[in-house]
Amino acid sequence: MATIDSKIPEGALAEKWTNYKAHQKLVNPANKRRLDIIVVGTGLAGASAAASLGALGFKVLNFCIQDSPRRAHSIAAQGGINAAKNYQNYGDSVSRLFYDTIKGGDYRAREANVYRLAEVSNAIIDQCVAQGVPFAREYGGLLDNRSFGGAQVSRTFYARGQTGQQLLLGAYSALSREVQRGNVKLYTRHEMLDVVLVKDSEGVERARGILARNLVTGKIERFAAHAVVIGTGGYGNTYFLSTNAMGCNGSAAMQCYRKGAYFANPCFAQIHPTCIPVHGDKQSKLTLMSESLRNDGRIWVPKKIEDAKALQAGTKKPTDIPDEDRDFYLERRYPAFGNLVPRDVASRAAKERCDAGFGVNNTGLAVFLDFKYAIERLGEDVVRARYGNLFDMYEEITDENPYKTPMMIFPAIHYTMGGIWVDYELMTSIKGLFAIGEANFSDHGANRLGASALMQGLADGYFVLPYTIQNYLSDQIQVPRFSTDLPEFEAAEKALKARINKLMSIKGNRSVDSIHKELGHVMWDFVGMGRTKESLTTAIAKLKEVRKTFYSDLRIPGSADDLNVELEKALRLEDFIGIGELMAYDALNREESCGGHFREEHQTPEGEALRHDDKFSYVACWKYTGEGNEPELIKEDLNYQFTKVQTRNYKN
Amino acid sequence: MDKNISFTLKVWRQRGPKEKGHFQTIPVKDMPGDTSFLEMLDIVNEELINKGEEPIVFDHDCREGICGMCSLYINGHPHGPATGATTCQIYIRRFNDGDVVTVEPWRSAGFPVIRDLMVDRGAYDKIMQAGGYVSVNTGGIPDANAIPIPKPIADEAMDAAACIGCGACAAACKNGSAMLFVSAKVSQLALLPQGKVEAARRAKAMLAKMDELGFGNCTNTRACEAECPKCISISNIARLNREFIAAKLAD
Structure with missing residues (x-):
């Protein structure tokens, strides 16, 4: 049976990454020019990796299926990006961000990876500000924060409801600069359709290139490189309806899997609690309403089953239900975190109420997200300034005014925590093949906290992969460029x-x-x-x-x-x-x-x-055994050495 | 509940950039009002496929108005009848029974047709590559709060940065100018202290590339601003002109 080496460095948790960087092998500048790296994907992870590797002097070939790198679906992330800056003096720290992420992931992520993620989070914010990302600011000119689920501190940096867009455009700008400098070559409207492995002189298979279909001409084209990096996002569209873009797919991951890369924890998919409910069988996708809405919106369903029935039949309006007959079920069940419990908890609580018959909408498959209380407390202008674009989007889609009547929301597939298995260096079980961002499985365990996807994508691309890939490439400097005629x-x-x-x-x-x-x-x-x-x-x-x-x-x-x-x-x-x-x-x-x-x-x-925990405290790595066959399970045990593993509690 | 609407779709079909295009007329029956415009095209395509015909090719991706991929000229307007919305955010309830709905690709010299409603917007990437960035490498950056930025300035930069690069501005402009797009990026970065350092170089380089790629110039018709799905203001063009003139005077 195959064994798994996650290559976690020795030492105390807080010293692992520092130790790794101190001892890893590097590639000198003159040799970088002789090494080619294929990066597939131009989202936060792909674009930041391609830009950073290009800036280091590697020759990068960067692929995307859209007409421009700027279209990658990272662009649609609304709410924000976490970092342990503690600008708000709430008592935040790297170790607290680490702990919240580990706990949020229900103790199914690797400690060392998550700690590194928390460690580099602050540098991401510095990087983005330097690129000209217009984060929200306070009147004093310093950066503002908002709160997201699963945390009791306010650590989320944001740019209105378009944080993903602004971060991606920052990475895209950096990428554009490297294209101009000749370090990155872009291949737009190209879809990777296979990863090519070549045996080295010792008989070890290494990822040495890809096949891509030119989506305009239909031609299959070959590309060779010293290493291949997959940053192609998640596989949420397996469900057809999801909050993913229409083009999002899991194909690059599957090609790697079929060539021998392990697929880790595929069943960990995130169902986001605040999406606009399904309206008909012709629908093509689901629209997410940002988690940030849960800062000020209160989630409820009727307390009385007859009210729920009347709402479903359309004989009563939500505004007809008095406060005392409303069940604010998240505040009731989870007093400590209230409406800001993590996504998995909020989604399940909504399902529980709907299954019990208290759901609203004509389908009975929706709950209310109500801003009446926020408008009473803050005034409509403040609510408009915070969420105006989201409210407009909701009204355009549903034809209802959320300033006057509560929004209706329901859970939908949003993000996949599972993905290609990678070790601490973000290398898959195939040598020279790396996976970054949502495409890998590494940091979110069984559930991702809000505003952590952007953090992980950029951490991998800006600050992790550009180091770890050198440890692999350092002994490849003698390997000449490859011919695609092999x-x-x-x-x-x-x-x-x-x-x-x-x-x-x-x-x-x-x-x-x-x-x-x-x-x-x-x-x-x-x-x-x-x-x-x-x-x-x-x-x-x-x-x-x-x-x-x-x-x-x-x-x-x-x-x-x-x-x-x-x-x-x-x-x-x-x-x-x-x-x-x-x-x-x-x-x-x-x-x-x-x-x-x-x-x-x-x-x-x-x-x-x-x-x-006695039976399942492991990463389930699946190995391909042929089309349609049951795959083979290989376990990577999770050894929690630094965190006390306990039942997640958001109640008190 | 929304009512169903029946209308006539006149849609542009064109095999390739050099080939002659034509309108195909397709009757659309009983389309629910809560169907999005692109979902309507999905349904029409499903019917074409079932009849053994090739579906209508159009660009689309996020379907929530942010990726900038969708690019349809509907009844003579880029992104159709709504203001401040992209094509994917248009719903059938905006149309009436018996309407003729004409759908064309972006019509602009800078955006050649690839097929049907899909155009090549690679020119916008090239303009960005000419200078649409702050020249910083990864790492070694001072703390994010090292330079305070007044909130109104940060907000104005954000207004400009909201551009989604869809190309509606150039498609709406009778001169085929990309000035709104260029000015949005130049403004965003010129307003912020991080981008001010190379503001002059950026304005010159991006405008030179825009000219080179065959986009026209600005004659202040304001069509771009009216059609922009993100309501980017033409005051950005004024700022771009100021930056450009200052840069030229300094040469």
């Missing part, structure tokens, strides 16, 4: 073309989207917010049917050697089906509840998640 490239291209031809020649009756929707329903109904052994077994059987439908009844119009959006979607869907299966296997194996993974058989009498 037999490994030839073989990979042949296999890829066969895969594409197979899909093109099915010529069935079903569009890609119609099958994707079917997959989404299976995932949401059986691998969703509440999972059981039975539901997961059903899911695995149903996913086999979806796979069968896909291979027998798919229809892709047009040609493969041309711009073909349906072919792009079909290739991604094929990978989503594989990810869905992985998620179901992983969820079935993990017979405990933790973070975003809730097994209904494992809960406390109060309905809280019940972990089984």
